[in-house]
Amino acid sequence: MDDAFFRQAEQNIIQLIHEKKYKEAYSLVKQFLERFPREKTFIKLKEQIEEAVEEENESLVNEKLKSLKPLYKEGKYEEILRELKELLILSPNSSKLQKLYQEAQIKYQNQVAVSQxxxxxxxxxxxxxxxxxxETLLIEEIFLLETQNSDVPRIRKxxxxxRDKIIEKKIKEKEELIYSDKYDAIANFIEQLRKIDKDNPRIAEVENISGGKKLTNQSEQKSEYIYAGQTHLDTLMKLKKYDKVMAAAEEILKTDPDNKTAKQLLEEATQLFFAQTREESISSINKNLPDLKQEYKKDKTKFTTI
Incomplete structure (x- = not known):
């Protein structure tokens, strides 16, 4: 490539620079550098364009910063941040802009904190x-607060x-119910609390109170049932109603499988019932034997013989 070509290319780029058509000049010089990456003329022109652009941008930045003074006076830091962000696109390496942006951020955050x-x-x-x-309207207000301020931690808090205050109040109002044995009503109350805040720890406390009391009642009822059953067994044994003793003992063992008294009485009643039924069978046979003999004499065909 002859010198005339390079001189003409150089003149074209310089002309664009004089006309402040930096974008076109920069695009053109990059094209030549792709073809002639070591050509010093184009390397220098590229640096010249970059310096010119930086100077022009700096001038624009300074002018823009002057226009921001009214915003600073009014304390409109949200708008200031938007403008500074745009300027940083033009001049990303400007330490002055970076400092101003950081300062504006701090002041804006302080404003937000005060406002919140x-x-x-x-x-x-x-x-x-x-x-x-x-309380109904309160729950609605809380929902709106959370929805409209989902990105604001202190408002969510x-x-x-x-929500916790509502639950605390409701629990105090229903204290008598909570400590009662109305377990269905308590379960319904707990469900209502969950609709307010399903993860509230106070609900677990109510469940523990109710559940513990329910278990205690069930245990007491079980003990009473077993005691009454054992008393009934003793009475039946005295009356020699062994079949009923067996049935009652089996029922007790369903509730309390390790009940030694019921096991013992079941065993005794089973043996006594067997002996009782055997004696009754023998007695019945002995009682009916004369009649059977007479009947046999009258009509032998009615009886089976082997």
Whole structure:
């Protein structure tokens, strides 16, 4: 490639630079560098364009920063951050812009914190009032708070706090029920609490109280049943109703398989019942034997012989 070609290419790029058509000039110089990567003329032109662009961007940045002064005075840091972000695209290596952006971020975060604090205070006052007067509306308000502020931890925490307060209040109101033996009603009450906050630890406490009392009652009822059963067995044994003793003992053993008294009485009753039925059978045969002999004499064909 002759010198005339390079000189013409150089002149074309320089002309674009003078016209401040940096994008076109930069695109053209990159094309030549792809073909002639070691050509110093194009390397220098590339650096010249980059410097010119940086200077121009810096000038634009400074002008834009001046226009942001009213926003700084009004403390509109959210808008300031948006503008600075755009400027950083133009001049990503500007330490000045980076510093301004960081400072604006801190001030914006402080503004948000103050705003959230005021909002929380206002909401807390309203929620306190609803807790006293209208729990249904309170639950609706909590739901709206959570939905509309899902990305705000302190508001989510506030909502959770008042869910807990509702549950705490309801538990106090139903304390008599919780310690009663109305287990179906308690189960229904627990289900209602879960609709407010299924993971609330107070619900588990109610379940433990109710469940423990239910087990105690069941144990007491079981003991009473077994005691009554054993008393009944003693009476039946005295009356020599061994078949009924056997049936009653088996029922007790279904409830209390290790009951020694029931096992012993079942064994005794079984032996006595066998002896009783055997004696009754022999007695019946002896009693009916004369009649059977007479009947046999009258009509032998009615009797089976082998």
């Amino acid at each position: 604090e005021k909002f929380e205070k206002k909401q807390r006052s309203r929620l306190d009032e609803l807790l006293k007067t209208n 506030l909502a959770q706090e008042y």
